[in-house]
Each structure stands twice: as structure tokens, then as C-alpha cells.
Amino acid sequence: xxxxxxxxxxxxxxxxxxxxxxxxxxxxxxxxxxxxxxxxxxxxxxxxxxxxxxxxxxxxxxxxxxxxxxxxxxxxxxxxxxxxxxxxxxxxxxxxxxxxxxxxxxxxxxxxxxxxxxxxxxxxxxxxxxxxxxxxxxxxxxxxxxxxxxxxxxxxxxxxxxxxxxxxxxxxxxxxxxxxxxxxxxxxxxxxxxxxxxxxxxxxxxxxxxxxxxxxxxxxxxxxxxxxxxxxxxxxxxxxxxxxxxxxxxxxxxxxxxx
Numbered sequence: 527x528x529x530x531x532x533x534x535x536x537x538x539x540x541x542x543x544x545x546x547x548x549x550x551x552x553x554x555x556x557x558x559x560x561x562x563x564x565x566x567x568x569x570x571x572x573x574x575x576x577x578x579x580x581x582x583x584x585x586x587x588x589x590x591x592x593x594x595x596x597x598x599x600x601x602x603x604x605x606x607x608x609x610x611x612x613x614x615x616x617x618x619x620x621x622x623x624x625x626x627x628x629x630x631x632x633x634x635x636x637x638x639x640x641x642x643x644x645x646x647x648x649x650x651x652x653x654x655x656x657x658x659x660x661x662x663x664x665x666x667x668x669x670x671x672x673x674x675x676x677x678x679x680x681x682x683x684x685x686x687x688x689x690x691x692x693x694x695x696x697x698x699x700x701x702x703x704x705x706x707x708x709x710x711x712x713x714x715x716x717x718x719x720x721x722x723x724x725x726x727x728x729x730x731x732x733x734x735x736x737x738x739x740x741x742x743x744x745x746x747x748x749x750x751x752x753x754x755x756x757x758x759x760x761x762x763x764x765x766x767x768x769x770x771x772x773x774x775x776x777x778x779x780x781x782x783x784x785x
Contacts, residue, residue: 552649554646554647554648554649555647555681555682556680556723557680557716557717557718557722557723557724558723558785559647559649559652560652560682560717560718561718561724561780561783561784561785562649562784562785563606563649563650564606564608564649564650564651564652565606565607565608565609565650565651566608566609566610566611566650566651566652567597567601567608567609567610567611567651567652567653567654568610568611568645568651568652568653568654569593569594569597569610569611569612569613569654569656569713570613570620570643570644570645570653570654570655570656571613571618571619571620571656571657571658572619572620572621572622572638572642572643572655572656572657572658573616573619573620573621573622573657573658573659573688574621574622574623574624574625574658574659574660574688575621575623575624575660576624576660576688577658577659577660577688577689578616578621578658578688579616579619579658579686579688579705580701580702580705580706581614581615581616583699583702583767584698584699587767588614588615588767589702589703589706589767590612590613590614590706590767591612591614591767591768592703592706592710592765592766592767592768592769593612593706593709593710593713594610594611594612595767595768595769595770596710596713596745596770596771596772597610597612597654597710597713597717598610599770599772599777600714600717600772600776600777600780600781601780601781602777602781603781604781605784620642620644622638622641622642622657624660625638625659625660625661627661628660628661628662629661629662629663629664629669630659630661630662630663630664630685630687631663631664631665632665632676632678634664635657635659635676635678635683635685636678636681636683638657638659638685639655639657639681639683642657643655643683647682652682653682654682654684654713654716654717655682655683655684656684656685656686656709656712656713657683657684657685657686658685658686658688659685659686659687659688660688660689661687661689662687662689662690663676663685663687671689671690672690672752672753673687673690674686674687674690674691674704674708674751674752674753674756675687675708675709675711675712676712677712677713677715677716679715679722680723681716682716682717683716684709684712684713684715684716686705686708686709686712690753691704691705691708691753694753696753696757700757700760703756703760703765704753704756704757704760707745707750707756707759707760707771708751708756710745710771710772711745711746711750711751714745714746714772714776715737717780718779718780718783719737719739719746719772719776719779719780720732720737720738720739720746720776720779721733721737722737724779724780724783725779725783726779727775727778727779727782728775728778728779730773730775730776732747732748735748736748739773739775739776741773741774741775741776743762743763743773744771744772744773744775744776745759745771745772745773746772746773746776747773759771
């Protein structure tokens, strides 16, 4: 039976145009590069002082194992093994200066990456950059106070809007998993899901809702973006820091792509 929930918050998937490379120049900042010859993937995390991500569960367990487990699952079983590293605590993340602003456009997020991103994408290594900001997403001239996170389309740049999570009204443990599912969802977009640089191996693209999966038990399902729906999704999945929340269709797409 299908689940129907009131969508309280959307995560927008933002398009941002990039300059074209010369035809003989290899661009390592593409979705394809993550699946061509990359053997290591680093998730790099930055945050404003008042927007620090959660790093532990109430019992002290490392919550970022959740993101690591899910990125590893996308590449599990491929011909070339891929090692994934995720920072386990704030000491392994980068605190950036307070930006003294309450909203961020797509261009603002790209500007932050240009200023503070330390890792790069190469032929053999991939970098997924995530920044936690103390503000809301501004789309055109509209302030989106219900947007949890965005991935800048065609890039490996993701932003999480901490005030949306903190003001969700959820219990502490739920907020931690909402935050992690937001990270995983947006990194999924950054890695080409769904049908956004990563070719389909089966018909699961929900075209009516952008780059999302039509499997409601997959983190890439479009309604598994809002606070209310993510909370229900977490409860249904019996979430732990080792849960894989990508559906089999998305996992197959990632594991089968050899550009």
C-alpha cells in the first residue's frame, strides 16, 4: 500500500551552468569521472560556527557512519574497488568563518566552495563537498525556509540548511537522522541519481518530480525530502547508522555504470 504524507518541506535540486571545457581537456568534475577510474572518494565537510553538523547519536555512536555506509553501498561490487572516507567528528571537518547572512542562493553556495573547498577531483580520486550553513535557501527572490538541502546540479557541491533541521520540532535522534538522510539524498544527486548523469538500468525515474526515484522506500523518492516524510521514512526503516537507504534500483544504476 502506498504511503501518503503531507509534504512539509522540500529539498530543491538546483541547476547551475558551468563553462564548457575544450574537447581535448579532461574534466574530472563530472558525474562520469566518479565511475570511470576513481578508487577513492572523500566526503569533505565544512560548517559555519552556529551550523555544526551532528556527529554522534545520543548514545555516543558515530552518526556519520550512515553517510559512509550509503556511499559505499553505491559502489559495492564494482570491478574497481572504491574506498570511501567520511569525517567522523568536528575535528576532521572544517569550520569556516561566520558568513553573517541568513540566506544563500545557488551562486552563494558555489562561491563558498570556491573559497573553502580543500579537496579536488582527479582521475583516481573524487571529492564530495558538503557545507552546513546558518541560513535558508534563496531561490530567485524567494526565501525557502522549508528547504533542507540542495545539490548544485552537475557538481559535487551540496549545502545543508541547519536552521530548517533545528526548527523541525523533532526529537534529538530524529533530527540527526533527518540531517544524515538529507546529506545522503543530496550526495545521491551529486553522483548522478536519478537519471541525472547516471544512466538508468531499469525504469524507476519519476520524471514528474525531477531527478527522483519512483520507489517510495528509497531515499531518492521525492517525498522522502521533507521533514515529515523523512521522519516517517526513518521510523519505517528502523534506522541505524549502518542502514542502506538507497533502493535496489538506484544501487543497480550506480553499480552498473562504466563510462
